[in-house]
Amino acid sequence: EPEVTQTPSHQVTQMGQEVILRCVPISNHLYFYWYRQILGQKVEFLVSFYNNEISEKSEIFDDQFSVERPDGSNFTLKIRSTKLEDSAMYFCASSEVSGTYNEQFFGPGTRLTVL
Amino acid sequence: GQNIDQPTEMTATEGAIVQINCTYQTSGFNGLFWYQQHAGEAPTFLSYNVLDGLEEKGRFSSFLSRSKGYSYLLLKELQMKDSASYLCAVPLNNQGGKLIFGQGTELSVKP
Numbered sequence: 001e002p003e004v005t006q007t008p009s010h011q012v013t014q015m016g017q018e019v020i021l022r023c024v025p026i027s028n029h030l031y032f033y034w035y036r037q038i039l040g041q042k043v044e045f046l047v048s049f050y051n052n053e054i055s056e057k058s059e060i061f062d063d064q065f066s067v068e069r070p071d072g073s074n075f076t077l078k079i080r081s082t083k084l085e086d087s088a089m090y091f092c093a094s095s096e097v098s099g100t101y102n103e104q105f106f107g108p109g110t111r112l113t114v115l
Numbered sequence: 116g117q118n119i120d121q122p123t124e125m126t127a128t129e130g131a132i133v134q135i136n137c138t139y140q141t142s143g144f145n146g147l148f149w150y151q152q153h154a155g156e157a158p159t160f161l162s163y164n165v166l167d168g169l170e171e172k173g174r175f176s177s178f179l180s181r182s183k184g185y186s187y188l189l190l191k192e193l194q195m196k197d198s199a200s201y202l203c204a205v206p207l208n209n210q211g212g213k214l215i216f217g218q219g220t221e222l223s224v225k226p
Binding site for chain 2: 043
């Protein structure tokens with residue numbers, strides 16, 4: 001069964017460093033998303049991406065964040081200068097269609113720890 | 116604005132039935148999702164409701180009342196493996212279809 005994959009599973013970094021989180025969405029999906037979940041808190045939307053551009057972003061997704069689809073399979077989230085509060089689980093998701101019915105398939109997540 | 120409320124935690128006994136409630140206030144409505152999330156893992160899809168009524172899928176059923184802004188997830192014949200967090204989520208009415216999640220209900224199934 002097709003699935004969303006993410007690497008690495010765990011990333012530890014120093015405050016101020018840049019990190020790139022990688023995702024391979026399901027191959028025939030067109031819509032891609034990043035969410036994050038701080039420990040003990042709810043899943044929060046960061047950004048959605050379609051047709052090689054950002055569709056929507058939340059207020060969390062400030063200038064320190066960027067997304068890219070560098071080739072036909074990968075979808076990346078970059079944090080330029082990490083802060084302690086960026087420590088969270090980051091989930092990538094993808095879906096076939098947007099609009100009303102939009103089952104999003106989630107990857108296993110990358111746990112980011114900023115020291 | 117958008118708001119989704121769920122109980123923080125619930126406890127039930129193996130073999131029993133449990134109902135997890137969710138109330139929502141959104142500026143538009145495009146259905147409601149339930150996801151299951153085991154600790155340290157990704158959310159996995161359980162159900163989607165867009166019309167009022169009950170949708171049954173094996174041991175799990177989901178109910179929606181749009182007029183009341185209310186949904187519930189019903190789990191029957193509880194098993195230990197059902198211990199997880201259950202997330203209520205609504206997609207917003209715009210391109211990109213982002214999901215707004217509730218806090219999640221942590222269900223503990225006891226022997």
